[in-house]
Each structure stands twice: as C-alpha cells, then as structure tokens.
Amino acid sequence: NPQPNLMKNLKETFESKYGESPLFYAFAPGRVNLIGEHIDYCGYSVLPMAIEQNILTAVSLNDSGKIQLANANPKYKDFSVSCSEEIAIDRDDPQWYYYFLCGVKGIQEKFGLNNLAGMSCVVDGTIPPSSGLSSSSALVCCSGLVTMEANQKSLSKVALAEICAKSERYIGTEGGGMDQSISFLAEAGTAKLIEFQPLRATDVKLPDGAVFVISNCCVEMNKAASSHYNIRVVECRIATKMLAQARGVDSSRLLKLAHVQMELKASLEEMLALVAEVLHPEPYSREEICKVLGITSEQFSTELLSANTQDMTQFKLHQRAKHVYGEAARVLQFKSVCDSEPTDATRLLGELMNQSHASCRDLYECSCPELDQLVDICLKSGAVGSRLTGAGWGGCAVSMVPSKKVESFLQAVREEYYLPDPRRAAMEKQSLFVSKPGGGAAIFLEE
Numbered sequence: 001n002p003q004p005n006l007m008k009n010l011k012e013t014f015e016s017k018y019g020e021s022p023l024f025y026a027f028a029p030g031r032v033n034l035i036g037e038h039i040d041y042c043g044y045s046v047l048p049m050a051i052e053q054n055i056l057t058a059v060s061l062n063d064s065g066k067i068q069l070a071n072a073n074p075k076y077k078d079f080s081v082s083c084s085e086e087i088a089i090d091r092d093d094p095q096w097y098y099y100f101l102c103g104v105k106g107i108q109e110k111f112g113l114n115n116l117a118g119m120s121c122v123v124d125g126t127i128p129p130s131s132g133l134s135s136s137s138a139l140v141c142c143s144g145l146v147t148m149e150a151n152q153k154s155l156s157k158v159a160l161a162e163i164c165a166k167s168e169r170y171i172g173t174e175g176g177g178m179d180q181s182i183s184f185l186a187e188a189g190t191a192k193l194i195e196f197q198p199l200r201a202t203d204v205k206l207p208d209g210a211v212f213v214i215s216n217c218c219v220e221m222n223k224a225a226s227s228h229y230n231i232r233v234v235e236c237r238i239a240t241k242m243l244a245q246a247r248g249v250d251s252s253r254l255l256k257l258a259h260v261q262m263e264l265k266a267s268l269e270e271m272l273a274l275v276a277e278v279l280h281p282e283p284y285s286r287e288e289i290c291k292v293l294g295i296t297s298e299q300f301s302t303e304l305l306s307a308n309t310q311d312m313t314q315f316k317l318h319q320r321a322k323h324v325y326g327e328a329a330r331v332l333q334f335k336s337v338c339d340s341e342p343t344d345a346t347r348l349l350g351e352l353m354n355q356s357h358a359s360c361r362d363l364y365e366c367s368c369p370e371l372d373q374l375v376d377i378c379l380k381s382g383a384v385g386s387r388l389t390g391a392g393w394g395g396c397a398v399s400m401v402p403s404k405k406v407e408s409f410l411q412a413v414r415e416e417y418y419l420p421d422p423r424r425a426a427m428e429k430q431s432l433f434v435s436k437p438g439g440g441a442a443i444f445l446e447e
Helices: 004-018 096-111 136-151 155-170 178-185 228-246 256-265 266-276 284-291 297-304 318-342 345-362 367-381 403-418 422-431
Strands: 024-035 047-061 066-071 079-082 118-125 192-196 200-204 210-216 383-389 394-403 432-435 442-444
Touching: 004 047, 004 066, 004 118, 024 136, 024 178, 024 210, 024 345, 024 383, 024 394, 047 136, 047 318, 047 432, 066 096, 066 383, 096 118, 096 155, 118 136, 118 394, 136 155, 136 178, 136 367, 136 442, 155 178, 178 192, 178 200, 192 318, 200 318, 210 367, 210 403, 210 422, 228 256, 228 266, 228 284, 228 297, 228 318, 256 266, 256 318, 266 318, 284 297, 318 345, 345 367, 345 383, 345 394, 367 383, 367 394, 367 403, 394 403, 403 422, 403 432, 422 432
Parallel strands: 066 118
Antiparallel strands: 024 047, 024 442, 047 118, 047 192, 066 079, 192 200, 210 394, 210 432, 383 394
C-alpha cells in the first residue's frame, strides 16, 4: 500500500471533486533500469527494479456514460470521454490524460467492450514527470488496471503488461515493453531480469553492502513529444535488415536486432564482429540503404520509418547496433555477477554500469551534457558505478554506492550538482534519493 498521507490527500481531493468516496484505488510504480538501455525494443532482456514512487488513482463507478478524469495536481487539466464512442488519442499533443486513455483503450480492445463502465477518477503521483523513471508508462499501467477492475474483467499480470505495452504505442512511442512489464511484475526486495517473447521475469538478488541512488539531472525529456527515441528504434530496425542482407538471410520478417542473432544462431560476440565487418562507421544515407536492401524510396518511408521520423536523412547504423549487442551482453554479465555473488561483486557491477553509460553516450548518443556532468560528479563522490537510466536526453542517473558511503555521497552530489544552480536547488528534494526495489501494481480498497 502506498504512502498513507498521499492516500488521505487523494481521498479528500476525490470527495471534494465528485461528492462521494472512492470505491477502490490502484497504484503502479515507476522504475529504474539498472542496466540494459534501449535494447528492449530490439528484443533483448533488461534488468530494472520498481521504485517506491508511483502513480495512484482513486476510482468510483458512475452511470453518466462517461469516464471523468481529474488530476490531483492543478496544473494538469480535467478531461472526460464518452463510454460508447471510439477513444481518440492525439499523438501530436501528448497530454497526461491521453496516456490514461491508452490504458483504457488497451482493455477495451482486448475484451471488445462497446460500452465501457462509467468511471470517475482522480490521479496523483510521486514519480517526477519526464525524468526517465517511467511516469508515463506507470500512468498507462494504472489506467489499464483500473479499467479492467471497473469492467469486472480479470487478467494475469503478464497479460496486463503486454496489453499496456502495446497500447502505449497509441501515443506514438515505439517502446519495447520493459516499463510496463516491471510495473506489473515487480516484487519488493528484488530486481528483475525481464525477458521478452515470451514475457517473463526472474528475480535478481542485488548484492549486500551497496545501495542504488537516483539523481535527476533536471533536464526534462518527453519521449512522445520528441523524435529522438523513435529515430533510434528506426536505426536499429534498418541495421537489422542490413545485417541479415549481408549474411543472405531473408530480412523481410526481421525487425529486431535479436531476431538476426537468433536466425544466424550466433553469439553476441559474433554479432559485434559482424557489425564491425558489415556496417561502416560513417552515417548511411537513404539512397545507400535502399540500394543495399533493393527497395524503393517509398518502401523505405512506409516500411522502415515511423510517423515522426519521416524527415530522417542520416542513419548511424554501426554505432547503434554495436551499442545494442554490447549492452545485451552486459545485462547477462550483470545478472551472472548477482547470481554468483563474488567478493568483489560491487566493483564488477559498477564497471558494467560505467561501460553502459559510455556506450549510451558515445555510440547511442542518448545522453546530454548535464547527465554526463552528473555521472562524473557521482563517480567522484564515491559511486562505484553510475549511468543514465531510462531513455536519456535528460532525466536521471542511477549510481551504485557502498552502503557505508551513502550519507557522504548524497552530501557531495548535493553540493556539487544541485546547490550551485537555483533551479536545481529548488528541485533537489525530489531529485536525489536512495531507492529500494519496490512491489508491482495492485488494486486495493481502503483500510
């Protein structure tokens, strides 16, 4: 059950808004990805944990034929939608309530519900928005859970995660499913290795003697409002086709870098060698890609690009594929260290985190100057490993810090990164915190 004072405030907001008490509540946690960045949509396993911050929704049923949405934060405006009309989600205007409607639409389509139950909802949350901690996916998951419950349906956590991962694409982000999976499948006290196709989660026991600290660089990044993220998805899709083509494999069915590896029955090391051999480091033009793949410019636009990447002219295929195969290997090494518990586990895991950040910064180019500065400060302040987490281009770093050094670490990062800048100093309280692995999404009634 989430923070009692948050519940109390939410209940009061709900009562003043709708003149009745909520019937039930649902929460879905945010997450921090410890290692495995930008590889879920390539088909590879990732290693996140849920955080204690979450999205919380209070709900009652109504017979107005409407879903009424309000936010406890007055800066987000109310919205209502008819239960019997097609739900429209505006990709060009990613407002908070469209994320909520993604979850509603996912459940509606799963069960073919022409008439949804009327609901009155108030949403609140403790996950900082646009920070790379999955506030948007937690909102979609919370809404999917609420809609399932309100319409008296029942699904497994795995099914809910898959529905919510698919339905978040209505807002235009071509995510890979990590965020929704950990939001539902998380368990308190353990990180999870999340594997895809089929979706499954395995406990990963984090080493004793170290904690994970999250620090927000205070640069916001909204994935749906910008095209950086989908550009990377597209570059990986094209690299998949180019690698398959080079090895004489039919690439028409292959969309993810993991699929080429499976098709070639190769190791990740062999895939890295193939990237070095086949893909040149200089950016590719559309013309060159079309020529190699034997497709027309029209096919290129319709089959390979997405709605918000139609203007792309340059594609860094070598760098993106090298990051993905290298990062996929680091995830497996990270889990292997956690499983075998060597005496120097924290040092080994820290090194993997540092390699991951360097790869995100230099090969995948999804960092930003502020994140790089923050990661450097974290390492200087006593972290054994530090890296960006989430999509990047802003948002948070996650650092592994020996338990004995936590207080001095927090103080040093505060003094070096947050306090010198008035805007950051004002955000510091919710931007720098220790996180323990939290539990997954749930429905609950009042105590």
